[in-house]
Amino acid sequence: MPKLNINGTERDVDVDENTPLLWVLREQLGLTGAKYGCGVAQCGACTVHIDGVATRSCVMPVSGVAPDQKIVTIEGLSPDGSHPVQRAWLAHEVAQCGYCQTGMIMAAASLLQQKPNPTDDDIKAEITNICRCGTYPRVLAAIKDASKNAG
C-alpha cells in the first residue's frame, strides 16, 4: 500500500502501483485541482510539484514516488490562494475557462523556484503547458510580475 506525502500530510492509498499519480490524487484523495488533459505528458494540465520540481503526474506511476518525496498540488501551493504566482494570476486575470490554469500555475511556481528572475526566453522554454483559450500573453506577463513580487 503506497504511502505518499501530499501537501505536508502523509497519506496511505490503496491502489494498484501502476496507477498514475494524477488518478491517485483525483480519485483516491479527492484532489481534483490537477486536471486530466492528455494522459501523455503533452499538455501539462496535471502538473504538480515533486520535491519542488514541476512534474506531469499523468505519466508518473504512483510507485515512482518515494514516501519521503514531497508532493505539492495546487490545493497545497498556498493555504489561501496567496502564493505570488496566484496573486499575479489574479491581478492579470489570466484565466479564461481555467481548466489548464492550475497546471500552468504549478509550472510557473516551480520555474520561479528554480529561477527567481526568469527572462522571457526562460519562460518560453520552460512553460510548455497547453492552453486552448489563449491565455499565453497573460501567463507571460503574470510570471514576470510574480518574479518581481516574490523577490
Place this chain on the structure above:
Amino acid sequence: MIAVKASRRSFLVGSAAAAGGLALGFHVPLAQKARASSAGVPEVNAWVLIKPDETVVIRIARSEMGQGTLTGLAQLVAEELECDWSKVTTEYPTPGQNVARNRVWRNFSTGGSRGIRESHDYVRQGGAAAREMLIAAAAAQWGVPASQCTVAKGVITHSASGRTTTYGKVAEAASKQKPPEKIVLKDTKDWKIAGQPLARLDTIDKLTGKQIYGADLAFPGMLNAAIKACPHFGGKIASYDAEAVSSMPGVRKVVRVDDATVAVIATTWWQAKTALDALPITWEEGPNKTITSAWIAEMLKGGLDSEDAFILTNTGDTKAALSSSDKVVSAVYSFPYQNHATMEPMNATARYTPERCEVWAPTQNGEASLAAAAEAAGLPVQQCEMYKLHLGGGFGRRGMQDYVRQAVLLAKEVPGTHVKLLWSREEDMLHGFYHPTTQCKMTGALDKDGNLTALHMRISGQSILASVRPEAMVGGMDPIVFQGLTANSPEGHLGYTIPNLRIDHAMRNPPVPPGFWRGVNLNQNAIYMECFMDELARAAGIDPLAFRRKLMAKHPKHLAVLDAVAERIGWSNAPAKGVFRGLGQIMGFGSYVAAAAEISIEKGQLKMHRIVAATDPGHMVNPAQIERQVEGSFVYGLSAALYGECTIKDGRVEQENFDTYEVLRLAEMPAVETIIIPSGGFWGGVGEPTIAVAAPAVLNAIYAATGKTIRTLPLKNHKLA
C-alpha cells in the same frame, strides 16, 4: 439552482436543492451558507434574487466556457438593477426550470458569439424590472409614491423624508410586486457598470483548484465509465470479449452502448480506462474504410469548376468580365479538418431511475442537453433535469450532445447510481465534429490601372448544416458556408465593392462529421479572401493596403478597423530590417475586425513578433474581456494556421493526441495589441471574429518575407527556408 461559484460541498447542496428543490418547497437553511445557493430566498424576478445579507444573485442562462459571458451578462443586468456590483454573484438556472417556466430565460444556447449580442435587451429589461419592483416595495412600505424614490448601489432613498432602505431588506416584499408594464432602458452613454473593464466574477476558484468542472464531479457511490466508439466513421463493433476484462480490478460492467460503441463501468475512471484498453475489440470498419485525405481532396477538387453550385452573389457579369480582362489571376486554396481539442475532454454524469433522469455536464446548450437526456432516458422531459457546469473549453464542440446521450445510456445500466463518463483524449480526437474541409478557387480580373473589375469565389466542400441542422438549410443551400461574404447582412457582409462578383458553393460532403468550430467558416473564408486580395494587389503592383482601400469606400466600418491596425503597426513606414508585415480584415459574428502582423523568418523558422488587432463590436460591455477574447482568438487562429490538421486514413482520423495534433504554445505566441473601436448602433460578438484575421495577416507577412504564397493550410506542411 446550481451555484456557479460554489465549492464542491456547496455545489452538492445546491444541486440537491435544485433536484428536489424549489418546486417541492424543499428548504435548505441559509445557515449552510452555500455561497450562492439561493434556495429558500424568493426571487425578485427570474433574473434577480437578493438575499437578506444584500448578496445579489444574477441568473445567467448562457454557458461560461472562458469567454466571460457570465461576467458580461451580469454587468448588463446589474447596470439596470442599480445594485452594488461588489455584492454580485451568479448562478445558472436549470434547463428544466426554463421548460417548466415557459422559457422565461429564453435561449440557453451559447455559440456563434451570441451570448451577449442576442440577449442584451431582455437581460437588461430583467434588471430594470427588478429595480422598479424593489423601489415599489420600499415606496409601499413608506406609503410614498415610487416616483419620489431613487436608488444607487442597492440603497433606496426617499429624499423628501430622508428615509433609506436596502435591496436586501425589501427583496421579499418586492417579489410580490407586479412587474412594471413599461421599461425604458438606460442610454448606453449613461452606463456605470456595463462598459467598464470590471474583473471577472469567476477567477478565484480557477487559481486554487476549487473550481469544479464536469470531469471533477463526484457523488457518493458514483461509478466511472470509459468509452470507445468505432474509430472508423460509419463503422461498428464486430465483436468484443467482455469476459477478458470482467474480473479486472474495479470493473462493474462492460456495456454495449450502441452498435458502434462499447464502454466499461468501474469504480474509478482509471480502472475503467485500464480495462477498456485491455478489452479485445474487433471493429467492422464499415463503408468508409478506404477514405483518405487525398480522396477527400480529390472530391473537393471536383467541385472547383463544376456546374452544380449554390449561388450567394451574382452581380454584373463575372464570366464575361473575366474572359475579356487584360489580366486574370487565379489561385486555389484549401483548409483542412480540425479538432476543437478543448482542454477538458468530453464528459457527463448521469443518474437514472425509471421515474427520473438527471444529468450534470459542461454544455454549450443546456436545453439541448436536457432534450438529449430525456430522449436517451426514454422519459418525458418533465421527469428529467440537467445541471450545467463551467466548461473546460467549448469552442463549439459542446453544442453537440453525443456525450450526454452516452452518459444517460450508461446510467441506465446501473439505475439509481451516478455514473460519470469521461472520454480519453484519444476518444476526443477520434470522435469530434470537425471543422469542415473546403477548397476555394479564386479568380480575379484586373484592368490596366490595377482595379479589381471581377471576382469569382468558388467554394467547394463540406456543409455543416447539411450534417448537423439540415432543417436550417435554405433550398438546399447552406448559408453558413458564406460567412463574412454576404452582401448586406448584419451578421457579416463583404467589405469590398466589386462590380462583377460571383460567390458560389459546390457542396461536397465527405463522410467525416463536421461541426461548428470557433470562428466556423469565417476562418477559412477570411484566408481565401484576404490572402487572395494580397495576390491581386501584387499582380496589380499596388500596396496591399492601398489596393484594399480602393474597394472599401462604401464600407466605412470595415475600413475603420483596417486603417486602425495599419496606423498602429506603422504601415506607412518600413518595418525593422528582417521584419515583414501582413494584414487582413473581415466582418463576422456582427463585428468588424482587422489584424496586422509583424514576423520574421530565421533559418526557415517563423517568428511572430507582434500582432495588432482592431475590433468594432458596436457596443462594448467589458473592454478587458474583449482584450482577452482577442488575445485568445490569435492563439486559436494561429494554432489552426500553423498546426491544425486532422488527416484521414482508413476512414478515420489519424491524430489521437497532442503529440501529433500540435497546437500553439507560449514560446511561439506573439505580443498582441488590441484596439477596440465601439462605433455604436449595433451589437457584435467578440469571441470568434478575430480568429479569422489571424492567419491571413501572418500568411501575407510570410509572403512579404519569403515570396512564398501559402495556399494550403496548415503551415507546418510548408518549408519557409
